Amino acid sequence: MKVLVIGGGAREHALCRSLSLDSAVSALYCAPGNAGIAEVAELRPVDALDGGAVAALATELEADLVVVGPEAPLVAGVADAVRAAGIPVFGPSAEAARLEGSKAFAKDVMAAAGVPTARSYVCTTPEEVDEALDAFGAPYVVKDDGLAAGKGVVVTEDLAAARAHALGCDRVVIEEYLDGPEVSLFAITDGVTVVPLQPAQDFKRALDGDEGPNTGGMGAYSPLPWADPKLVDEVMELVLQPTVDELRRRGTPFSGLLYAGLAITSRGTRVIEFNARFGDPETQVVLARLRTPLAGVLLGAAKGTLDAVPPLVWREDAAVTVVIASHNYPETPRTGDPIEGLAEVAAEDGPDAYVLHAGTRHEGDAVVSAGGRVLSVTATGSDLAQAREKAYKAVARIRLDGSQHRTDIAAKAAEGR
Ligand code: AMP
Ligand code: GLY
DSSP: OEEEEEEOSHHHHHHHHHHHTOTTOSEEEEEEOOTTGGGTSEEOOOOTTOHHHHHHHHHHTTOSEEEEOSHHHHHTTHHHHHHHTTOOEESOOHHHHHHHHOHHHHHHHHHHHTOOBOOEEEEOSHHHHHHHHHHHOSSEEEEESSOOTTOSEEEESOHHHHHHHHHTSSSEEEEOOOOSOEEEEEEEESSSOEEEOOOBEEOOEEEGGGEEEEOSOSEEEEOOTTSOTTHHHHHIIIIIHHHHHHHHHTTOOOOEEEEEEEEEETTEEEEEEEESSOOTTHHHHHHHHBOSOHHHHHHHHHHTOGGGSOOOOBOSOEEEEEEEEOTTTTTSOOOOOBEEOHHHHHHHTTTTEEEEESSEEEETTEEEEOSSEEEEEEEEESSHHHHHHHHHHHHHHOEETTOBOOSOTTHHHHTTO
16 A cells, blocks of 8 residues: 655654554655654655645555645645545545634534533624623633634633733634543544544643643643543543534535544533544554554545454553654744754664654754754653653753753653542
């Protein structure tokens, strides 16, 4: 099987790493990729938002499967263009990707499917905004309706800040505050059959102790020893299957990866958001634990034959990933700094610990930073404590001027808290 992966972050590096270890994959391409992905896949340049260009590249490469990583191409209809060229694609249509692309659409689907989520109002005028903020009270949760690359959501005690964010958006969803720990649960689906993966937890804030600004995610771990063992079954029944069924009923079936961002509140499990693609950095830890070869599962989803794919097999191991971000991330990340220590990790810490590249590129022989999140250092171990220790040992070998990382990824869970 020839596979083309679209994207160039650590999520795509994790996908490519798993696909490169799968004996069913005879050729692996990634467009545009990054310096780390280049070690496991052949890189091709492409404008990932241009469906025609992606379809043409897939045709030229005679790809048997295209896997679209990030949300922006999906919302732009790249999967539709590839499907129209007759090539199986892992990733939803633009219509179905609205589940991530529009928070108001997601709320509408959840209401129709009876999926538990925060109560909310969709507001387009200052009067509606004030009414909604007043109705819910603090802490205020204000979400830009459209895609905003992780910057669309403001959660604050400060009414003026909540109001200012709301008035800066064309259309906002204002909703009830959900307390309790967050869980990311992914499911692979072909629009009918739904196969859940293992739950993970992401650390969204920039600084230790969940302080500082929201980011794309500073680390993740899986499994969640503190979670109810019935969580996956419960979310399948209450959230994932009804959502997939509702989109099929609407004539816009969702195939690809359905990501449920959940809050485990005192009143039960609630959906915080849906995404239409693998999460980053949760994918790094979820795939580290998946024993089943990945390509056949993704192809089953792409072709509508997921019901024939055998049950997934998981490792007993725990996995932890720690993101190394550039100087000034998330505000104005500095790029172009040389990264050292990558070869040391490969020589000293492998194969249980490895570095997945997020924002990197080659500059001559050197690897330099090329984005806000630069590396996702991932390790597996017999439990979270061991996986953590191995991940941080590898992190300590990396040298990147001005870089930052959290030191408390999976710390509480590893201590049984
Ligand atoms: P989202 O882009 O919807 O994932 O929101 C980003 C982050 O904001 C989430 O991971 C939560 O930490 C937080 N958040 C979103 N919605 C709520 C809510 N209703 N209550 C509390 N926190 C929320
Ligand atoms: N880790 C959060 C996301 O992928 O949206």
